[in-house]
Amino acid sequence: MTNPPGLLISAPSSGTGKTTVMLGLLRALAEDGLTVQPFKSGPDYIDPAFHRAAAGRASFNLDSWAMGAPLLGAIAAQAQGADIVVAEGSMGLFDGVAKPGELGHGSSAETALRMGWPVVLVLDVGGQAQSAAATALGFRMYNPDLPFAGVILNRCASPRHERLTRLGMERAGLPVLGVLPRRGDLTLPERHLGLIQAVEHPDLESAIAGYAAFLREHVDLEAIKRAASSGPMGPSSPALPPPPAQRIALARDAAFSFTYPHLLEGWRAAGAEILPFSPLADEAPAPDADLVWLPGGYPELHAGTLAAADRFLTGLRNHAETRPVHGECGGYMALGEGLIDKDGTRHRMAGLLGLVTSYEKRKFNLGYRRAELLADMPGFSAGTALRGHEFHYSSIVEQPDVPLARVFDAEGAEGPQTGSRRGHVTGTFFHLIAEASA
Structure with missing residues (x-):
């Protein structure tokens, strides 16, 4: 048995716009008639509520530090019946627990490897052009075993800026899946723990619809669908964690x-x-x-x-x-x-x-x-x-x-x-x- 094909949306660091890309992509794919299963890599407990609002389907955390293989399998099995999986990473792609002789345990990259999901890297290209390709290539080559779908260039300032940045990506052999012009309104409200909660957003449905329209205009959705893939599901636990009371x-x-x-x-x-x-x-x-x-x-x-x-x-x-x-x-x-x-x-x-x-x-x-x-x-x-x-x-x-x-x-x-x-x-x-x- 295999999971539905999937992708993981990640970035070099926090603050690059991956959450708005994620929400817009979830909604745009759902508008295309696909049943979309969202996941969140890592221990974030705020983003899944935003995912659910965008996809119309419950989102779940996958955490390779906190969860053993049976539980990861049981949670991954929640994707059965979906046409495509879209997962959102936490922090930077390779950020995780560091132990002697071990890098990135619990990272988004580890989740992508376990699930066989190619990575879509969201790059904030503000203040650079061809140099963005060096960043992307470094992420692509840091772990050659990690499946890599391509990049979405975010906060592009002008057609010239896009042209120069694309030249760098072409030289590095990295597929460009989309180019998002700089827009100051494409941000979610935040407070001291990160994003505000989904229930607190003043007009969440309108915001998500706007993200979807923006993604549809500037991202190659068909290329993204084609890039989705997954590995074998493997055995899963017969049940998720049991309740502490009736x-x-x-x-x-x-x-x-x-x-x-x-x-x-x-x-x-x-x-x-x-x-x-x-x-x-x-x-x-x-x-x-x-x-x-x-x-x-x-x-x-x-x-x-x-x-x-x-x-x-x-x-x-x-x-x-x-x-x-x-x-x-x-x-x-x-x-x-x-x-x-x-x-x-x-x-x-x-x-x-x-x-x-x-x-x-x-x-x-x-x-x-x-x-x-x-x-x-x-x-x-x-x-x-x-x-x-x-x-x-x-x-x-x-x-x-x-x-x-x-x-x-x-x-x-x-x-x-x-x-x-x-x-x-x-x-x-x-x-x-x-x-x-x-």
């Missing part, structure tokens, strides 16, 4: 939305009921839920609203008296005693943990995490090793509770972000991706 009350709104799609798909596939509720709308979790799960998000932007959400906080506290509650990153912060916003104002949170966090005292925390549980948490027993990802700017002011886990970065260095537990309540700063053996 009835799961899941916080879902602009403050809590960062859950990896493969987890939710696995929970549903195993028959679990997911009961969404909105803390920002002052909704309490379902009173008959077995578990309340607070995902990451942006509680620091809504701290005053959350502090005043009496029905939500009362329902959460009542649940925690007898049944488990778990929060990760933003959800973990909301379970604590207090959250200090960027202006230095302290807001009372749920008080189910002693944690106090501050967005005023910003500290950048980014990277893969491997956690060894010191106690049970929903879905996992003490001693289990988990893999996840941490990405936030908030710092810990107080953390008086018992640690939940020993937490290490991708290179094995142990860190202070241990998570915590109290009674039926647990929380972590890392976003769960998979059990380490999955």
Whole structure:
């Protein structure tokens, strides 16, 4: 069995325009009548919602650092029934975990190699012409085994600029799949964690339609379709990750939305009921839920609203008296005693943990995490090793509770972000991706 043919959209670095290219391409191919399966390489939990809006089909993360081969196979199998796969890379094409004797583990290039997807390299050619070909050729030759479809030249200033840049690509023997003129409106709004969430975009449908029209005008869609390919699927796990409970009350709104799609798909596939509720709308979790799960998000932007959400906080506290509650990153912060916003104002949170966090005292925390549980948490027993990802700017002011886990970065260095537990309540700063053996 093989996957549908696919491509991976990548770039030399972040900020080159690959996300807008990705969204425009997804929509343009869907408009052509194709069933398009999107994926995201790496641990990004924001982009898949944009992909879904563009393609009309759920997008999933593929992460070769955090996921074992069976789980990667199970997630790749979500593409069955699609006509074409389009995956978006993270950061630069070869950026990943560096270990002695090992380069790019968890990189977009590794995903493309595993799946057999040729790479479309999006190049920002602003400020250069023929020299862009040297950059592209370096990426093409860095790993000769990596399938390479060609390049899309972005932010081209003029017909002369295009002509000179194409000359360089022709000399290097690199196919040019499209040339995008410079346009200042082809950007997505951003904030401190990257893009704003899809649900927050003021007019996402109009933006995506505009990207698609722009791509259709300046990219050779037929050449892109012809370049798509894939390798053998190989064996897959019979199931995605199992649910941590049967009835799961899941916080879902602009403050809590960062859950990896493969987890939710696995929970549903195993028959679990997911009961969404909105803390920002002052909704309490379902009173008959077995578990309340607070995902990451942006509680620091809504701290005053959350502090005043009496029905939500009362329902959460009542649940925690007898049944488990778990929060990760933003959800973990909301379970604590207090959250200090960027202006230095302290807001009372749920008080189910002693944690106090501050967005005023910003500290950048980014990277893969491997956690060894010191106690049970929903879905996992003490001693289990988990893999996840941490990405936030908030710092810990107080953390008086018992640690939940020993937490290490991708290179094995142990860190202070241990998570915590109290009674039926647990929380972590890392976003769960998979059990380490999955």
